[in-house]
Amino acid sequence: MSEIIVARFPDLSHALAAKKDFTRMGQNYTIEPEDIEVVSRGGSRIDILPEVNLPLAHVAGGAIWGAVLGAVFLMPLVGAAVGSVVGYVTGRASDVGIARDYLRQIGRDLAPGEAAVALLARKVDPGAVAATIKHHDGEVMRSSVDGAYEAQIETWDYASETSEKADLRKQPELA
Numbered sequence: 001m002s003e004i005i006v007a008r009f010p011d012l013s014h015a016l017a018a019k020k021d022f023t024r025m026g027q028n029y030t031i032e033p034e035d036i037e038v039v040s041r042g043g044s045r046i047d048i049l050p051e052v053n054l055p056l057a058h059v060a061g062g063a064i065w066g067a068v069l070g071a072v073f074l075m076p077l078v079g080a081a082v083g084s085v086v087g088y089v090t091g092r093a094s095d096v097g098i099a100r101d102y103l104r105q106i107g108r109d110l111a112p113g114e115a116a117v118a119l120l121a122r123k124v125d126p127g128a129v130a131a132t133i134k135h136h137d138g139e140v141m142r143s144s145v146d147g148a149y150e151a152q153i154e155t156w157d158y159a160s161e162t163s164e165k166a167d168l169r170k171q172p173e174l175a
Contacts, residue, residue: 035097062087
């Protein structure tokens with residue numbers, strides 16, 4: 001079962017550095033991330049910086065497949081244009097990984113200027129994740145890690161008094 005850990009950081013640069021370390025930990029198989037998202041709040045604006053820009057990836061894929069299919073009918077440019085539009089629409093409609101509404105809620109919980117990293121992973125080494133969060137001056141906002149690791153997470157001395165238990169099953173429904 002996947003685990004989700006959301007950590008709050010004092011600013012965007014700390015959050016991006018932590019995300020980079022989480023990505024490196026995934027490459028070293030310390031954790032097995034499914035999705036890593038950065039959420040920042042600047043005043044009333046909430047920005048979500050996804051790991052992969054899905055609309056752009058879908059536009060590129062749609063353009064390639066549209067050009068290939070369009071070449072069959074001797075209209076590769078028309079096919080590429082139609083494929084790009086279809087790719088953009090499907091990319092905007094798809095929500096893979098951590099739900100956007102859940103990330104927006106995290107953003108609303110941040111103070112202006114703060115940022116957070118949301119890590120969704122199949123395998124988590126709580127000690128390594130805790131060390132990374134602490135190294136970048138972060139604190140755990142929400143965590144679904146339980147079972148054998150719950151005691152280790154409870155000993156994270158930088159966990160906030162207002163930390164709450166996150167649950168993947170309680171994410172808002174997609175529209």
